[in-house]
Amino acid sequence: MERVDPGGRTAHAHRARAAGPRAAFPERALPVPMTGRDRELARVLEALTGTDSGGTPFVEVTGDPGTGKSLLLTEACERLAARGTVVIRSDAARVTGAVLSVLPARSRSGRRLLLVLDDLHRATPEALDALRRLRPAVLCAYRARRTPPGLARLLRELPADRERVGVDLGPLDPADARRLTGLPVDGEDAAWCARAGGGVPRHVIWVARSPRLPSAARRRAGDGFTDLLPLPAHPVVDAELDALDGVLGRVARAAAVVGDPFAAEPTAAVAGVDAATFLAAVDELVRRDLVRPDTEGCGLLRFRHPLVRARLYQRMPVADRLVAHRHAATLLAATGTPAARARHLSRCAPATDAEAAAALARAAARDLDRYPARAVVWAGEALRRLPARAARERSRTLVLLAEALGSDGRLREARTVLGTAAAAAADPGQRAAVARLSARYARLLGRHAEAADALGREPTGGGDPDSAVRDPLTRAGLRWEAAVGALAAGDTATARRSATQSWDFPRPQAPDSRLRGAVLRAATEAFDHGPRVADHQLLGVVREFDALPDPALVPMLDAVILTAAARRAVGPTTEAARLADRAVGIARHAGQRGVLPDALLVKAAALLDLGALDAAVACCGDAARLARDTGAAEHTGGALALLAECERHGSGNGPGAAYQQARRALEGRPASRLTVLARARLWSVSPAGRACGLVAIAGGEGLPGLDRCERPRWMRVLAEAELRGGDAEAARVWARRAAEAAADLGSPVQTAHALAAGAAVALARGGFPAAGGAARSAAAAFGRAGLALEEGAALLSLARALAGEWRWALVPPVLARVRGIAAECGSRRLHGLAVAEQRRVMSLAGRVPEGARTFADPPGGGTEAVPATSAGEAVGALPPRGGPPVLTRRESQITGLVASGLPNSQVAARLGVNAKTVEAHLTRIYRKLGVTRRSSLVSLLTAGTPGGPES
Structure with missing residues (x-):
């Protein structure tokens, strides 16, 4: 046994701390701080020092191997010894029943005695029997999964005067696990080590000490490659594995080769044992807690932890591994999945093996849509095993590798591989595949001229160099890339010409071509003609996407993203956000990093329109990081420009760090649909932006560089810029152009932008009634569309117009109501403008009587006067943001009772709640309806009941 010294530390603990953080680490001497275990330690100390029931504590610390049970016991011993407790500690396997039977409850000096037993599951039956009659307090640790019958009986039959307390050590939370690695906590290495270790402290530290961590691409390939991670020696794990001898070792090593999870029949075949012998060995492995039943059932098994399997695999002789992998590959040839067989072939196939290369290529093609990072590994292994004379197979495998690299977001590597594939392309089909992928990756990298050169000047047809391609799927892919590339470059006319061609290729050869053609037609109509023409087409496309399951949409993610962008352009924005969110989810789940920045950009723009600033900021940050990783500088600039606009609304300050980063990212980039929009966003963020700057960015006064469906919005921005510059006449011209453009589109949102521009001009010219009418209509339209920030800005104009009329x-x-919108969106800028206007109004209201100004426009006021005559018209007539319903069912009940004149106490009694709950509901009702007191609410209700309850 080991007794704690007067200073509160055992000699063992002193040695562990002196060893340093990089010393070899036996189980009892892990030099690890108590990271993430404060709550469990506090519970142990409280149980041993704060028991008021009079019972003697019996504290059990349980958990899987490596969770820190021994370290927790050591820390508890030190703290209790410092408080005066006499601590006696021992490994349970070494303590005898005779020693335990003579331990008193207190020491000779009268101090409390604590017996600490580690690994209680190893105790002898005599020791366990003596523990039942023990008098001092006990603190013990054991593996709950390895509870022998004697220990189970002891725990079941503890005396009644024992105060039993259980403390279970589960995995650490991710933040604590990252701190435990000793690596920068915000880096990818720390996050990966925390995941690979499963939150188990021993394994997190173990994998963090690996001399070489896997690359980001290999991490994305999945956990099946963990056994290739070079793990340092671990005394505890190695000792456990050394005990596996004979048949037990053969079965365990065969399972390590087969991989997690493993089934009985193939593993027994690889081990070379019969079924009965295998099952007996598995029973023993389960008893030792080295192997556990798979949580998903189906009769599968898996190792206790992937790193234990990896260490066992790495300790196998190389020759034994090769033989086992060959045997497994042979067994899986008829029954296994391509990926399962590919793992074994990649470890054992010879340097030149056409059959193995073909199997690896099939696995890569199978994994292309769902696991592109893994498909890169299989395609690379296939390429290595192809003989030099197999030119056609090498060309086909190169194209497959390039497609997998592009799907994984490694665009530059993909282009390099395509260069090699282009030289080796042997037939029109392969040349067309190279051209299609070259155009796609050039487009994603923002090199639109190269994309056009890769496909030729015209879409697939008479002028296309690959017009000889007869495969419908390949032809559809070429035409799609040509059209989408034209859209990305800002050439909507070329895309529209391609959309008008027939997309009904024979089925089932090209099952997605018809839907792609419908998407292209709807998108080009949306960007050019707005909802009046495109709404019905988009609705049909969205319905078809909604009817398809997520896996079926993986090959069509670019079409889904284009549909979401078109939906955002013409509305409703909520529908665009939903569709973009689905595309982001599918892309993340399927590992399609190549298209993920595009999907995130569309989602972030929709979230910004809806006023969800925090979510939009997070989305922009993800898009910018991914775009940098993939090398898409154009998308990086677009994401940072959108982030700068979000920061402007959120902080209320001028341009921040994102603004400067976006300018650098966009510097020197050629004009395209995305770069023009990004530069326009940056111009709108800059406080010194002059109208001529945006006109130059957009390509002229007609703004040809911007989508026609959004030009009224930018014309409104130009009108406001001219007003800031003091040129009211130029502002009036832009407002008139916005109204004309909106009338052609038939878009309620763009019409609202034109009304907002007219309100701004009327305010500047003193036409307050006209400004108020236009602002009120704009706010109503923005509210119906759910565009929160725009609604708040229009209401602010309405408030200024009402103040102008006194x-x-x-x-x-x-x-x-403006402040309520600002609070919901998190917009400090909008809140600051509302507060400033409130102060201005308050300073004027005391000097000018109510309604002193005549309700008529001054000469030259411009727009026809639309006077506001009541509070209902000014506020109550405005529909709530996002449209009805406004109030929940409970809020509607409370509103009706308040309108009947009942006080809060009687309302509470009627509804069976307390008065505080009624007050809380009333506060939310006031905020929703834009009133501040009970009397205003009653007055508002006399004009008509607000929206009904939510469904």
């Missing part, structure tokens, strides 16, 4: 009583409810 209608002071109507201004506070409007500004209260």
